[in-house]
Every structure is written in C-alpha cells, then in structure tokens.
Amino acid sequence: MSALARYQPLYTVNDYMQWKGDWELWAGHPVSMSPSPFGRHQAILTKIASLLVNAVENANCAATVIAEIDWVVDPTTVVRPDVLVVCGESPERHVEQAPALTVEVISATSIERDRIYKRELYRDKGVGNYLIVDHEKRTIILHRQSNRWAEETIEQILDLTICEDCRLSIDLSRIFQ
Template sequence: MSARSARQATTGLPLPTEVDRLVRVPFDFEDYLALPEWHRAEYVDGMAIVSPSPVAAHQRISHRVVDVIQAGCPGLFVLAAVGVWTGERRSRIPDAYATERSFEGSWSDQTPVLVVEILSPSTRREDTLRKSTEYADAGIGQYWIVDRDHRTLTVLGNTGHGWDTLLDLDDSTPRGSVAVGDHGVVAIDLATLLAT
C-alpha cells in the first residue's frame, strides 16, 4: 500500500492531486476532530474541504511571506499552514498567519492578527469569496491575498463591517509597506516574494 493510500485509509477522506479542484465531503464534526494532525482538510458547516498539496513555488512564496512578516513584526508568532478556527464548527488552514502569542499543536485557539492566502487554480474562489467573509466575521485584523498568476499582492484591513484595501502591489508598483496594527511595519518587494 502506498503512503498516499495509507493516508486515505486512515482519514477516510479523498486525497486530491495537484491538478484537482477542492473536494467537499460530508463529514461528522467529531470525526473531523479525531483526524490525525497532518491532515489538510478544512471544515465548514458539516463539510470537510480537502485541498491539493501546495506545489513547490507556492510553498516557497509562503515561506518568504512568513519571513517578511516576521522581519517587520518581530513580536508576532508567524507560521505557515497551521489551522485556525473561524467559527464554532469552521476551521481553515491559511498559507500563513500571525498571532500575538505562541502556541503548541496544529491549531491555534487565538484570533490571528493576519492571515495570508496564496491563490492557486483549485483554491481561488474559496480563498477570495468564502474565506474572505469568514476571516472578516472571525475578527481577523488583516487578510493578505497573493496571486501568483496575476503577480499581485493585496492587503485588506478589517473595518468591522468588511474589508478596506491597505496595500495593492503589482508589477507596475512592486514595492510598498503596510502597518500591522501596532505590531510593526512590513516592507514588501513583490518581485522578491514571487521569485521562482
């Protein structure tokens, strides 16, 4: 039995490939809580949402984002691909996020100061439409959206009634900075962030 087959047998969830779209599977919440820590399934309203594993370029960008945020906000605890609860029975796994305090395990019990999603073909709609609302409703302070295909980075600030754009970078305006509350200022060079 391959490692992939073993993981599917252990969790009962389908394992999409890099080219697949998100897979939504009706799933009991208690069974979701009992999944092994290494699973990549989010949970929203009775559905486990299984996403493909990020490709190498996606992961490199994620690590650079973590480094840039940590450099600008050294007092924050910044991680890649760790789970966050966005509601009573809603969990998401952003590509990166920052909290005020460190924690143990695969899931944070804190409301993040900011979350980052790096768009990919399989997650674009989920990240820009569904997660945007969930993150705002959860009280997350900033939502960073990195679009590899269109070479953009947008930083949104939570107003309590939705999002305001704090920073927009693209190839014509590749450098900028954004204050992350009173935690510090993050300087961003889009070309460096997206370098292959």
C-alpha cells in the same frame, strides 16, 4: 429528493480532529484540501513567512508567524491558512483566536475558496488583515479591518499595524523574484 440529498451530516471540531488526510471544516461541512502545492507556491509562501518573521522581530513585536497551522474558528469550522500571524506566543496545539494577519497564496484550485469563502469568513471572524497573493497574476491584495473591510492592492510596501501597537513595514515586491 434522494436520500443522499436529505442526509447531509454536520461535523464538529472533535470529528475533524479524528480525520486522516488534509481537510478543512467549513460550517460543519468537510472540505478536502487541494493536493500538495507546487514548488512556486511553496517558494512564495516561504518568502512571505520569512519577510514576516523578520518584520516582527525588527519591530520587536509580541507576535508569532506560523505556517500551515489549523485555526479553530468555532465548534464547526477549522481552516488552515498558508501563513498567519497571531498576537503573543505560538499556541501549543492550534490557533483559537482570530489572527492579526492571514495570508493565502492562491492557486488554480483555491481561487474561489480564498477570494470568496475565506475572505468572508476572515472578515466576519475578526481577522485584522487578510493578504491574498496571486503568483500567476503577480498581484497582492490586502483586506484590512477598519470601519469596514477595505481592499487595497499592494504594489511594493505593505504597512500595517498588528497586535494593537506593532507597526510593520514589509517590501513585498521581492516575493515574485
């Protein structure tokens, strides 16, 4: 066994906060973020964020929609979802509570991360709802916390309850137009 294989340092959020560039920290291991997403990815992300902001405002919810912000999951894990919704006001620095809704727009370089690692992380850390948007296949999958982590395909209307009593109904069919 090489010295490199035996020495695999684990990092903390404090280490992470000192790094330059775009990184996530998964259970103490640094993970380089993909290069800046292409225009179509960002356009879909913007549409989703806009639809969520409008839905939260129309429902008069005590919730905040935020794009591209760090969620400090625990002392050794930091992820940066594409969009998330937190109950209450926007945090001063980064999110420290489990989001009510997390959205990832997958790309060729993030499919495995988003569909496997982040899905399991979000389930295990109490994210209420996890939306995976695949712009190539034009599909939207919702993972919802209930008695278990339930998966459903969203064809058009996304109905969900966040932050205990905030009911949202969002027409997601427009995001691929």
